[in-house]
Every structure is written in structure tokens, then in C-alpha cells.
Amino acid sequence: MAESSKPVLYSYFRSSCSWRVRIALALKGIDYETVPINLVKDGGQQFSEEFQATNPMKQVPAMKIDGITISQSLAIIEYLEETRPTPRLLPQDLKKRASVRMISDLIASGIQPLQNLSILKQVGQENHLAWAQKVISSGFTALEKILQSTAGKYCVGDEVSMADLCLVPQVANAERYKVDLTPYPTISHINKTLLALEAFQVTHPCRQPDTPPELRA
Ligand SMILES: N[C@@H](CCC(=O)N[C@@H](CS)C(=O)NCC(=O)O)C(=O)O
Numbered sequence: 001m002a003e004s005s006k007p008v009l010y011s012y013f014r015s016s017c018s019w020r021v022r023i024a025l026a027l028k029g030i031d032y033e034t035v036p037i038n039l040v041k042d043g044g045q046q047f048s049e050e051f052q053a054t055n056p057m058k059q060v061p062a063m064k065i066d067g068i069t070i071s072q073s074l075a076i077i078e079y080l081e082e083t084r085p086t087p088r089l090l091p092q093d094l095k096k097r098a099s100v101r102m103i104s105d106l107i108a109s110g111i112q113p114l115q116n117l118s119i120l121k122q123v124g125q126e127n128h129l130a131w132a133q134k135v136i137s138s139g140f141t142a143l144e145k146i147l148q149s150t151a152g153k154y155c156v157g158d159e160v161s162m163a164d165l166c167l168v169p170q171v172a173n174a175e176r177y178k179v180d181l182t183p184y185p186t187i188s189h190i191n192k193t194l195l196a197l198e199a200f201q202v203t204h205p206c207r208q209p210d211t212p213p214e215l216r217a
Contacts, residue, residue, distance in 0.1 A: 007032040007065035010054060012039045013208035013215075016112060016169030017073040018061040022203035023165045024077045028084050036210035039117055059116075074108055077162050089162045096157055099150045103143065103163035107170045111139035115173060132177035140174065140184045147186045154190055160197070168194050172205065 009025070009032050011018035025032055037045045037060050045051060046058045055062040055071040062071040066083065070076045081089050090097050113119070114135040120128040150156045155163035171191040174181060181188050194200050201207070206217040 007063060008035055009033070010035045010037050010051070010060050010062040011208070011210075012037055012060050013205045013211045015039065015060050016173050017059070017108075019169040019172070019203060019205060020073045020108075020162075020165040021061045021063065021076050021080075022208075023168070023199050024080050024089060024162075026199035026203050027087060027089065027160065028080060030080065030084060034209050036208075038210065074104055074162070077165065081162075088159070089165070091156065091159060091161060096150075096161075099146075099156045100161040100163045103146060103150070103155050104166045106139065106143055106146070107163075107166040110142075111136055111170055112173070114139075115177065129177055132173075133179050136170070136174045136177060136179045137183075140179070140181075140187055144184045144186055147190065151186055151190060153193060160194070160199075164190070164194050167191060168200055 007025075007030060009018070009021060011022065011034050013036070037051055039046055039060070044058075046055075046060065052058060054064070054069055057071055059071065061073055061076060062069060063076045065079070070079055077089065090100055115132040120132065123131045147155060152158040154160050155167055167187065168191055171181070171187060204217075205211060206215055
């Protein structure tokens with residue numbers, strides 16, 4: 001494992017949860033080192049004993065920072081927010097803050113875990129596309145309704161927040177699993193607006209240290 005005084009992010013280029021954290025790091029201008037954990041190579045490097053010592057959940061992301069190890073993307077983002085508060089990713093207004101957490105949780109607990117790699121393996125190769133489409137569409141139907149009352153330019157008002165860090169990677173997963181996004185105009189519009197921002201571009205899966213050459217853009 002890498003030793004450095006810089007924060008270390010254990011990440012996989014294609015992992016939507018890792019992407020959330022990469023965006024937070026980019027927005028806050030935090031320099032860090034990436035340790036790639038390939039979730040498919042050699043049966044999955046997340047299962048190695050070495051990585052399990054970092055995250056017993058056998059998932060990315062995990063982060064070593066300030067002498068501690070944190071897993072769970074939202075816990076990492078909240079730690080970054082509390083220790084490096086600028087720019088803010090949780091609004092000052094407590095009602096808006098609750099909306100940000102609601103949307104983040106909707107995606108991080110209500111959608112992504114149901115279409116995670118380990119679940120898709122259980123569902124089986126022949127059913128995995130239909131399954132992923134079903135769970136993402138069901139979550140997006142709820143999210144589209146919620147955003148109609150919380151969104152401004154972004155998910156909650158006009159400031160980029162933790163909710164946006166969850167939205168863009170989840171839309172990328174939806175595209176990967178060929179979900180029809182036509183019924184979700186608010187989600188699609190916010191996603192497009194966010195993808196124009198540098199922090200979302202430099203952290204994109206197609207531009208990571210472990211992105212294979214054929215997927216680079
Ligand atoms: N709740 C966790 C979920 C982490 C997670 O599901 N990570 C996926 C990649 S996005 C993973 O490592 N999957 C490995 C596997 O399923 O074997 C978080 O937000 O960090």
C-alpha cells in the first residue's frame with residue numbers, strides 16, 4: 001500500500017461511489033494520490049487481504065487521510081466538508097441541507113446498492129441489464145419528483161452540493177445500463193449542467209489513472 005502524507009484514495013475508475021469522492025476532492029482543491037483497486041481483474045482486487053485490511057466491506061472508495069481510514073463515500077465527503085469547508089458542499093440553510101442529504105441518501109442507499117457489481121453477479125449475466133434498468137428507473141421516478149421542488153440550477157438550489165456529487169455518477173450508471181432517460185427531464189438537465197463544470201470533467205471515469213486506453217477520452 002502507498003505511504004504518503006497526501007490523502008490516499010482507493011478508487012476504481014468506473015466506480016460511481018469513487019467518482020462522488022473524486023468530485024468533492026476536485027471541488028475543494030485537495031491534492032491526493034490514487035491507489036487503483038480493479039474490481040474485476042483477478043476476480044476483483046477488493047477481495048485481496050491487503051485491501052480488506054483497509055476496507056473490510058471489500059468496496060471502493062476508501063480514503064486514508066489525517067491519520068485515519070474512512071470508507072463509505074458519504075462519510076468521506078462529510079469528513080472533507082467538516083475539515084476542509086470551502087467551497088461548501090452542504091448548504092448553510094438547514095432545510096436545504098436536509099434536502100441535500102435526502103437526495104444523496106436516495107441515490108446512495110436507494111439506487112446504487114441495488115445495481116452494485118456484487119448484486120448484478122447474483123442476478124446473473126442474462127438478467128443483469130433488465131434488473132439494473134428496473135431499479136434505476138424506479139429510483140429516478142422518485143428523484144425526478146423530488147427535484148421538481150428542490151432544484152434550481154443544481155439538485156438543491158443554485159449551489160453545487162453533495163447531492164450533485166451523487167447524481168452525475170448515477171446518471172452515468174444509468175447510461176451504461178441503457179436506461180431510457182426521457183421520463184426524467186429534470187435529472188437530465190441538471191446532469192448536463194454539472195458535466196460542464198471542470199471538477200466533474202477532470203474526475204470523469206474516462207480520465208482516471210486506471211482508465212484503460214480504449215475507454216480514455
Ligand atoms: N455505500 C458504499 C458503497 C460502495 C460500493 O458499492 N462500491 C462499489 C463500487 S461503486 C464496489 O466497490 N463494489 C465491489 C463489489 O461489488 O464487489 C459507498 O457509498 O461508498
